[in-house]
Amino acid sequence: DGGITQSPxxxxxxxxxxxxxxxxxxxxxxxxxxxxxDPGQGLRLIYYSQIVNDFQKGDIAEGYSVSxxxxxxxxxxxxxxxxxxxxxxxxxxxxGQGETQxxxxxxxxxxx
Amino acid sequence: xxxxxxxxxxxxxxxxxFITINCSYSVGISALHWLQQHPGGGIVSLFMxxxxxxxxxxxxxxxxxxxxxxxxxxxxxxxxxxxxxxxAVRSNYxxxxxxxxxxxVNP
Numbered sequence: 390d391g392g393i394t395q396s397p398x399x400x401x402x403x404x405x406x407x408x409x410x411x412x413x414x415x416x417x418x419x420x421x422x423x424x425x426x427d428p429g430q431g432l433r434l435i436y437y438s439q440i441v442n443d444f445q446k447g448d449i450a451e452g453y454s455v456s457x458x459x460x461x462x463x464x465x466x467x468x469x470x471x472x473x474x475x476x477x478x479x480x481x482x483x484x485g486q487g488e489t490q491x492x493x494x495x496x497x498x499x500x501x
Numbered sequence: 502x503x504x505x506x507x508x509x510x511x512x513x514x515x516x517x518x519f520i521t522i523n524c525s526y527s528v529g530i531s532a533l534h535w536l537q538q539h540p541g542g543g544i545v546s547l548f549m550x551x552x553x554x555x556x557x558x559x560x561x562x563x564x565x566x567x568x569x570x571x572x573x574x575x576x577x578x579x580x581x582x583x584x585x586x587x588x589a590v591r592s593n594y595x596x597x598x599x600x601x602x603x604x605x606v607n608p
Contacts, residue, residue, distance in 0.1 A: 431505065431587070431598030477542055486594045487531070492544035 392416065393493035395480050400498045402467065402474060410465045410496045412480030420486045421463035425449060426477040426495075435478075438463055439486050467498065475500050504528050505599040507588050513605045520575040522602045524588030527569065535562050535573050536587040538601065544587070547573070578606045 393414045402408045412421065420439050424432040434447030438457040452471025457463055463482075467474045477497050481490040506525045514520055524533070535547040548555050548562040550571065555562050559578075564571040575582055583606050588599040 429600060431600050432589075432596075433598075434595070479542075479544060481544075487591065489534070489546050489549050490596070491546065492536075495542040495544075497542070 393480060393482055393491055395493040395496050397496060400496055402498060402500050405469045407466055407468050410478055412463045412493060413461055414482045415461060416482055416491065418482035418484055420483045422481040422490065423455065423465045424479045424481065426479060432479065474498055504597050505588055505590055507599040507602050509602060511603045513607065514578050516579055516606055516608050518578050520578050520604065522573045522586050524571045524599060525569060526590045528592050530590040530592050532591040533564055533571050534589040536589060538585040538587060580606045580608050582606050
């Protein structure tokens with residue numbers, strides 16, 4: 390089955406710790422995205438990548454980093470510089486920028 | 502003021518009722534999306550519209566570009582339609598999302 394997978398479903402982070410959220414797609418999509426969802430707010434774009442080895446900051450990139458070494462994978466690292474990391478993180482992909490985005494199941498990050 | 506406003510924020514209906522969720526936006530757009538988010542968190546794209554009307558099963562989406570307004574209608578609503586419905590607008594390849602409408606359909 391083609392789709393987007395995110396792991397883990399739940400992730401706990403200790404203060405000062407970096408954590409990496411996984412996002413994999415087998416849809417052969419060029420574009421991939423990371424969003425953050427907080428209660429009572431719309432999704433906000435963290436980073437996006439239009440093509441392998443290229444990525445751009447979104448609206449709330451501070452405290453996050455990404456890589457796009459393979460077309461299928463777009464991991465997101467939440468660094469210790471992100472002071473309020475508790476949120477629901479969604480990964481998405483599309484054939485190209487401007488096309489319909491397909492979303493993964495999400496990862497819920499909690500700070501201990 | 503948010504660029505994308507949805508109303509109502511919460512909506513409770515009885516099974517079989519006709520549902521309407523509204524979305525207004527303030528920027529020029531190339532397309533508007535309606536998304537559905539179930540309690541587990543996964544999001545499914547329902548429609549992408551740039552003009553007129555689209556229909557898929559019991560769901561109908563309309564857009565009026567001049568009035569910067571879109572509606573999502575659900576006919577013969579069912580408890581399995583209970584979800585958060587999210588409007589998102591595309592401008593310069595960027596999506597801006599509304600806060601969502603929580604729909605609860607009671608049997």
